């Protein structure tokens with residue numbers, strides 16, 4: 001990824017932050033980091049502990065896909081989904097420390113891990129988090145570009161056949177037919193970059 005490329009992503013993130021719906025405003029400024037190519041190949045973007053991570057390949061994606069990724073990852077941050085990650089780390093730390101010094105503390109750690117497991121791994125809750133993140137992307141950029149960008153991403157990732165991706169695409173598609181006064185951006189998606 002060239003410096004220019006990174007600049008484009010950073011300014012897209014800044015622009016999105018300024019346009020966020022008031023009720024979804026973030027209390028901190030997220031950072032965007034590009035993962036080294038040797039560490040992660042192919043397309044991919046994640047939010048980890050409040051930081052948006054993208055692969056080198058993802059950095060070169062078309063403009064509307066970039067907006068979808070930025071909007072979607074900001075959606076995860078708006079939803080506070082990173083706090084589940086903090087909870088997971090806390091639970092692991094408690095378990096390790098507790099096992100060494102006090103079995104009772106280890107039991108508490110295990111209980112927290114169980115809570116984190118249900119919230120973090122359960123497919124139904126995971127899907128709800130993805131719906132939420134996609135909704136924020138739609139609110140920022142409109143449904144049409146987000147639907148086509150999600151289809152584009154699923155083709156790159158090769159997961160269009162999975163039930164989760166199908167559910168997310170259907171949910172996104174439903175925004176195309178929802179209240180037109182809430183969603184005003186119906187511009188034609190430009191996937192040329």
Ligand SMILES: [Zn+2]
Pocket residue numbers: 072076129130133
């Ligand atoms: Zn997501």
